[in-house]
């Protein structure tokens with residue numbers, strides 16, 4: 001119910017504004033403004049606060065002390081003189097929200113139980129913001145960036161992927177972009193290996209069989225078998241931080257060859273004996289195809305019918321990058337027809353995937369709800385980095401992780 005309002009249009013006020021929340025909708029309505037030019041004026045506030053239980057937020061000119069001491073613990077205070085930060089969900093780690101609250105006027109979209117912030121709400125709430133704390137669910141498009149207005153200095157996303165952000169518009173407006181590389185590399189690589197094993201060793205399928213009462217013989221020679229990692233050829237498409245970390249981890253499984261597809265040869269590849277090759281060759285030769293590339297115009301829909309046709313019929317396809325790099329209908333057909341053996345997906349389109357989606361009915365498709373970076377440690381580090389990206393950008397300083405626009 002309680003929403004911190006945008007007070008861009010009230011910046012001319014010297015003094016304070018009282019916000020009342022009315023009825024059962026989220027509309028912001030002001031029914032009284034108080035101007036406070038002299039120290040004597042607070043008496044108005046006192047009278048009003050004490051008699052009106054609807055008061056939730058007081059926006060003041062910066063001299064908060066004159067309205068403190070009224071015993072109004074439930075009332076939030078916000079200063080017009082502080083920059084506004086829009087936070088797109090209330091379930092980001094608490095300390096990151098508190099760190100911003102201690103410095104800025106923070107407006108939080110607090111309706112996450114009903115879904116992500118809608119485009120309409122995003123456009124409405126962002127007005128006058130100097131910074132946006134967002135994540136990959138939130139499309140920071142031209143309309144949002146323009147709705148923020150000239151105050152916008154930084155967009156800080158809690159993700160390494162930036163495909164949800166209109167980079168061109170940000171650049172044209174001189175707005176900086178913060179993101180969260182490095183801190184999530186190991187968690188995402190660990191999950192990629194977990195997904196590879198869950199898919200190849202049929203962990204979900206066999207576990208479900210137990211729950212269905214289908215474990216009828218203690219041990220069966222060929223039941224629930226899958227291909228071995230040891231001695232296999234693994235192809236990794238997108239050999240950046242995460243791809244390289246996956247490769248390092250797979251060395252421990254004694255795979256026989258690691259191929260990688262990347263625009264340039266990487267010294268990190270050489271160091272562990274990974275071989276750069278074309279995508280087509282990687283698809284033809286790999287027993288396991290792992291996708292860790294970024295989503296771009298070049299990679300959108302890249303894994304299509306033709307690419308699945310190049311893969312071995314025994315191949316396992318794993319994607320922990322972005323769903324949109326895959327033509328999902330083509331993947332579905334390849335899994336149903338046996339063109340490839342199985343797929344493990346941490347990402348798909350759309351997210352969340354509807355529970356009646358055809359991919360979910362396939363035994364040979366393991367689907368996870370985009371949890372690549374989901375370790376407690378990583379998510380805390382990501383949130384900290386988002387906050388530091390905002391605070392440094394607003395001071396005009398070097399950001400810990402600025403995306404080069």
Ligand SMILES: O=C(O)C(=O)CO
Pocket residue numbers: 136158159160161162184321372373
């Ligand atoms: O950071 C990202 O881009 C993710 O996909 C989730 O952490």
